[in-house]
Amino acid sequence: MASKPPVSAATHCPYCALQCAMTLGPPDGDAQAVGAPVSVAGRDFPTNQGGLCQKGWTSGQVLRASDRLTTPLLRGPDGELRPATWDEALGVVADRIRQIQSRHGREAVAVFGGGGLTNEKAYALGKFARVVLRTPYIDYNGRFCMASAAAGANRAFGVDRGLPFPLADLGGAQAVLLLGSNLAETMPPSVAHLAGARASGGLVVVDPRRTPTAALADDGAGVHLQPAPGTDLVVLLALAHVLWAEGLADSRYLTSRTTGAREVRSSVSAWWPERAEQVCGVPAADLRAVARLLAAASPARGGHGAYVLTGRGVEQSAHGTATVSAAINLALALGLPGRVGSGYGAITGQGNGQGGREHGQKADQLPGARRIDDPAARAHVAAVWGVDPRDLPGPGVPAVELLRRCGTADGPRALLVHGCNLVVSAPDATRVRERLAALDLLVVCDVVPSETALLADVVLPVTQWAEEEGTMTSLEGRVLRRRRALPAPQGVRTELEVLHDLAALLGVPTGFPADPAEVFDELARASAGGVADYSGLSHARLDADQRGLFWPCPATPAGSEPHPGTPRLFLDRFPTPDGRARLVVVEPDSPSDGLRPDAPVHLITGRVLQHYQSGAQTRRVAALAAAQPEPFVELHPLLADLVGVADGDLVQVASARGEAVAVAHVTPGARLDTVFMPFHWAGPGSVNRLTLDTTDPVSGMPDLKLCAVSLRPAPPS
Numbered sequence: 006m007a008s009k010p011p012v013s014a015a016t017h018c019p020y021c022a023l024q025c026a027m028t029l030g031p032p033d034g035d036a037q038a039v040g041a042p043v044s045v046a047g048r049d050f051p052t053n054q055g056g057l058c059q060k061g062w063t064s065g066q067v068l069r070a071s072d073r074l075t076t077p078l079l080r081g082p083d084g085e086l087r088p089a090t091w092d093e094a095l096g097v098v099a100d101r102i103r104q105i106q107s108r109h110g111r112e113a114v115a116v117f118g119g120g121g122l123t124n125e126k127a128y129a130l131g132k133f134a135r136v137v138l139r140t141p142y143i144d145y146n147g148r149f150c151m152a153s154a155a156a157g158a159n160r161a162f163g164v165d166r167g168l169p170f171p172l173a174d175l176g177g178a179q180a181v182l183l184l185g186s187n188l189a190e191t192m193p194p195s196v197a198h199l200a201g202a203r204a205s206g207g208l209v210v211v212d213p214r215r216t217p218t219a220a221l222a223d224d225g226a227g228v229h230l231q232p233a234p235g236t237d238l239v240v241l242l243a244l245a246h247v248l249w250a251e252g253l254a255d256s257r258y259l260t261s262r263t264t265g266a267r268e269v270r271s272s273v274s275a276w277w278p279e280r281a282e283q284v285c286g287v288p289a290a291d292l293r294a295v296a297r298l299l300a301a302a303s304p305a306r307g308g309h310g311a312y313v314l315t316g317r318g319v320e321q322s323a324h325g326t327a328t329v330s331a332a333i334n335l336a337l338a339l340g341l342p343g344r345v346g347s348g349y350g351a352i353t354g355q356g357n358g359q360g361g362r363e364h365g366q367k368a369d370q371l372p373g374a375r376r377i378d379d380p381a382a383r384a385h386v387a388a389v390w391g392v393d394p395r396d397l398p399g400p401g402v403p404a405v406e407l408l409r410r411c412g413t414a415d416g417p418r419a420l421l422v423h424g425c426n427l428v429v430s431a432p433d434a435t436r437v438r439e440r441l442a443a444l445d446l447l448v449v450c451d452v453v454p455s456e457t458a459l460l461a462d463v464v465l466p467v468t469q470w471a472e473e474e475g476t477m478t479s480l481e482g483r484v485l486r487r488r489r490a491l492p493a494p495q496g497v498r499t500e501l502e503v504l505h506d507l508a509a510l511l512g513v514p515t516g517f518p519a520d521p522a523e524v525f526d527e528l529a530r531a532s533a534g535g536v537a538d539y540s541g542l543s544h545a546r547l548d549a550d551q552r553g554l555f556w557p558c559p560a561t562p563a564g565s566e567p568h569p570g571t572p573r574l575f576l577d578r579f580p581t582p583d584g585r586a587r588l589v590v591v592e593p594d595s596p597s598d599g600l601r602p603d604a605p606v607h608l609i610t611g612r613v614l615q616h617y618q619s620g621a622q623t624r625r626v627a628a629l630a631a632a633q634p635e636p637f638v639e640l641h642p643l644l645a646d647l648v649g650v651a652d653g654d655l656v657q658v659a660s661a662r663g664e665a666v667a668v669a670h671v672t673p674g675a676r677l678d679t680v681f682m683p684f685h686w687a688g689p690g691s692v693n694r695l696t697l698d699t700t701d702p703v704s705g706m707p708d709l710k711l712c713a714v715s716l717r718p719a720p721p722s
């Protein structure tokens with residue numbers, strides 16, 4: 006373990022991609038005392054301006070979880086997990102991997118990463134899979150999060166950075182169109198940046214649910230459009246139709262900076278607002294008013310700027326990439342991307358969802374966000390890794406397909422899971438549990454006994470956020486230092502140490518340093534020349550700049566000024582072969598799981614203020630668990646009457662894949678035809694028992710947001 010940690014540390018929140026700045030330290034200044042309470046204070050920073058949400062304020066309690074894992078666990082012949090030494094546990098993992106690969110081939114071992122891992126861990130995991138295991142089977146839970154936004158941005162702009170501008174730029178905008186994002190609950194401090202749009206009456210929230218974010222558009226602050234679930238794409242096509250039909254599109258910008266406008270203009274001509282209203286339920290007059298509001302805010306028409314932003318609500322769909330493309334088409338028609346004070350962006354969800362996909366744990370990418378099938382990229386990365394590029398595996402498969410293949414005759418027989426609670430967060434979770442149970446070997450690295458860890462053959466206890474050094478990349482593409490504030494409990498190791506030790510046991514004794522700064526330096530070299538270029542960055546440079554630095558930040562020649570980083574992308578050109586952004590024709594498709602007599606109600610899923618992702622961390626924080634203790638289903642009073650339940654009753658929700666039981670929250674803000682459930686819980690109330698694993702053909706994103714269900718009062722237990 007590295008040197009003694011300081012008594013307080015300037016670091017960032019362990020949870021979402023806003024990566025709010027905070028200072029950690031015990032109230033009495035004795036950070037060295039193992040088990041001492043950890044104080045948390047918000048720290049001034051451009052994104053959170055000193056603020057934290059309830060999750061951030063209570064994040065110190067995660068460090069003191071009463072069931073913290075502190076010793077490796079091995080499943081014995083009796084089926085029970087029992088404590089083991091590190092040597093014993095790692096020896097078993099290495100032996101079993103060797104046996105499985107010698108019997109079934111290299112592809113019989115797979116790796117599943119997470120969007121909360123530091124950049125260093127994400128990089129080391131990708132390298133471990135390709136250099137030590139030599140398997141193509143690696144992907145991560147960002148596939149459930151940012152994959153559609155990434156695919157849409159890559160094909161339009163040639164690069165995928167959630168926000169290609171600093172979040173604080175939003176503050177000066179006259180209008181913000183926010184699609185499928187409940188910022189007021191998922192990233193509360195970010196709401197301050199919507200103040201300009203609200204003051205101008207220009208906040209437009211598109212969400213089938215009346216969320217706290219939708220309520221921000223009340224009282225003259227803007228508009229809430231409440232479309233039928235799954236019809237966001239039609240809303241976007243109608244908005245684009247109005248722009249062109251009324252001469253509001255920025256034709257000069259479209260001509261000089263884009264391609265594909267003519268084809269898109271032609272395709273949206275069929276989506277006049279009255280036709281769109283028939284599909285999405287949003288009044289045609291509202292669609293026209295919103296298109297005019299956005300156009301008035303655009304720089305081309307003398308406005309103070311406009312942004313189009315998407316979130317998981319529209320992206321977690323088998324049509325997610327098409328919807329993102331429609332949002333980008335709209336932003337391009339308005340002339341927004343690449344102009345200071347305007348733009349398109351995706352609100353990344355997980356803490357390192359951005360960096361997590363840039364350094365090689367995505368099935369189709371190498372470090373630097375390079376395509377794994379690009380010969381030049383393979384040669385560059387192979388040279389940094391000291392291997393022959395011909396020995397690097399090719400592209401793997403997206404996460405859902407990887408899980409489908411687990412435990413099958415031709416698929417992976419062993420899976421290593423890092424930073425992910427799959428049996429709660431993956432779609433069609435019952436089937437995922439079955440696939441994991443069919444494996445010959447499941448190894449889970451975690452900090453607490455998550456539901457996935459409890460299924461494992463080997464559990465390896467690892468350090469968590471405030472016990473280790475590293476870097477994260479926020480939703481803005483801002484690279485930040487995560488700092489060690491306190492000692493880890495006796496018995497745990499960092500994941501970099503685990504990979505170092507396992508690599509050595511599997512015959513690769515060098516190339517996997519356990520020092521995060523050393524790993525970062527190699528990551529930076531591997532990223533050099535890629536679109537996500539970190540080569541001008543180092544831990545020391547990030548330590549000297551408390552505000553972080555935006556990629557791309559390439560290395561500069563010795564003796565010259567370091568590159569300042571790139572807060573705003575696309576100001577001169579887009580990183581496409583011709584320097585232009587590409588509009589892409591997209592058409593709506595029918596929902597994967599349409600309503601029918603035996604499943605007449607839409608189910609949509611999402612997050613609540615108090616919990617984060619699968620809830621493995623936040624369910625262990627007493628204040629958060631008390632404030633939001635159990636799974637619930639939100640439904641309209643008339644639907645509740647029809648089902649025969651009252652507020653507080655237990656409701657059984659059933660889809661074609663399974664059943665879940667949750668407490669009824671009856672609210673007039675719900676649509677009559679739609680119920681909402683959060684996904685933070687395991688067990689009978691786990692909503693991903695109901696969701697389907699149909700995927701987007703472009704991004705591999707599963708259809709997590711929407712399925713058809715029936716409801717009835719839960720039978721007495």
Ligand code: SF4
Nearest residue numbers: 018020021025058061
């Ligand atoms: Fe943490 Fe996100 Fe809350 Fe900020 S908004 S305190 S990063 S969970």
